[in-house]
Amino acid sequence: MVLTDQQMQDIADFIYEMSGIVIDLQKKYFVESRLKQLLPQIGLKNAEELCDALKNFRDPKLETFLIDAFTTHETYWFRDPELFSALASIYFPSFKEFNAGRPFLIWSAACSTGQEPYSIVMLLLENHFISNLAGRVVATDISLNALNRASKGIYNQIEMSRGIPAEFLIKYFWQMNGGSWQISESVRRYVEFAQQNLLTDPIPYSCQYHLIFCRNVLIYFLKQDKEKVLKKIYHRLAPMGLLVLGASETTVGISKQFCPLRLGKAMVFCRAEDYSRWTKILGK
Numbered sequence: 001m002v003l004t005d006q007q008m009q010d011i012a013d014f015i016y017e018m019s020g021i022v023i024d025l026q027k028k029y030f031v032e033s034r035l036k037q038l039l040p041q042i043g044l045k046n047a048e049e050l051c052d053a054l055k056n057f058r059d060p061k062l063e064t065f066l067i068d069a070f071t072t073h074e075t076y077w078f079r080d081p082e083l084f085s086a087l088a089s090i091y092f093p094s095f096k097e098f099n100a101g102r103p104f105l106i107w108s109a110a111c112s113t114g115q116e117p118y119s120i121v122m123l124l125l126e127n128h129f130i131s132n133l134a135g136r137v138v139a140t141d142i143s144l145n146a147l148n149r150a151s152k153g154i155y156n157q158i159e160m161s162r163g164i165p166a167e168f169l170i171k172y173f174w175q176m177n178g179g180s181w182q183i184s185e186s187v188r189r190y191v192e193f194a195q196q197n198l199l200t201d202p203i204p205y206s207c208q209y210h211l212i213f214c215r216n217v218l219i220y221f222l223k224q225d226k227e228k229v230l231k232k233i234y235h236r237l238a239p240m241g242l243l244v245l246g247a248s249e250t251t252v253g254i255s256k257q258f259c260p261l262r263l264g265k266a267m268v269f270c271r272a273e274d275y276s277r278w279t280k281i282l283g284k
């Protein structure tokens with residue numbers, strides 16, 4: 001399959017409109033190879049038919065296929081372990097202090113296939129910060145396929161070899177016939193999955209969240225779209241709440257509503273107005 005420059009532009013424009021993801025026009029070979037696998041699955045013969053379909057009618061099935069094909073779902077258990085250690089040893093105990101027993105509300109935005117929200121719940125359970133269904137993790141993603149996989153909570157051997165401590169495997173998973181592993185109900189019952197496009201859809205529920213994970217997705221967005229997402233997040237981050245971004249992501253130069261904060265060996269972000277209180281708590 002060979003794309004003309006115009007077809008490449010039309011496809012990149014469509015993906016951007018649907019998801020905010022910017023496809024590098026230089027990476028034509030990447031788009032061509034993805035489309036080669038994808039088109040037969042959606043009954044289209046070539047790029048011309050695809051571009052016609054994109055221009056002339058909105059087909060939710062086609063949109064879902066394209067978003068899935070061009071979004072990166074790379075994720076693993078306890079991604080950035082230093083962050084998880086810092087949350088367990090510093091943030092959760094402080095939270096208990098200034099939230100006087102109120103339950104945790106956590107949002108895992110762009111959660112992919114679920115390793116992130118389930119890792120958060122395992123961390124909370126291990127440290128006795130949730131029990132009896134007090135507290136919950138709301139997990140969202142634009143990709144329906146990723147969410148379907150996440151809510152089933154079934155992972156193959158390769159996925160299970162990426163970051164899960166052996167004792168957690170025994171404690172929080174059961175092995176199915178065929179060798180895959182399923183997350184136990186004791187973890188799953190704390191997570192609620194929903195489809196959400198970070199750029200165009202409202203944030204689920206009207207609550208403020210104590211912790212917001214939005215990791216490894218803003219890197220794919222333009223600066224103006226990062227600003228838009230961070231602004232939405234700001235209004236839904238509870239006082240003294242924390243925003244967690246991916247290891248290579250920052251709010252600096254994009255939003256003045258957040259300040260970076262060193263939490264143990266990890267970098268997180270607080271609301272600018274909470275910064276001086278946080279620095280006192282952290283003993284700076």
Ligand SMILES: C[S@@+](CC[C@H](N)C(=O)[O-])C[C@H]1O[C@@H](n2cnc3c(N)ncnc32)[C@H](O)[C@@H]1O
Pocket residue numbers: 018019020021071072073074075076079109110111112113116140141142143146196197198199214215216217246
């Ligand atoms: C690389 S994964 C990150 C998964 C997880 N947060 C982590 O860091 O391990 C990026 C995820 O962002 C999702 N995504 C991309 N564009 C999105 C958008 N506009 N709204 C919501 N999710 C989006 C993709 O479907 C994908 O699952």
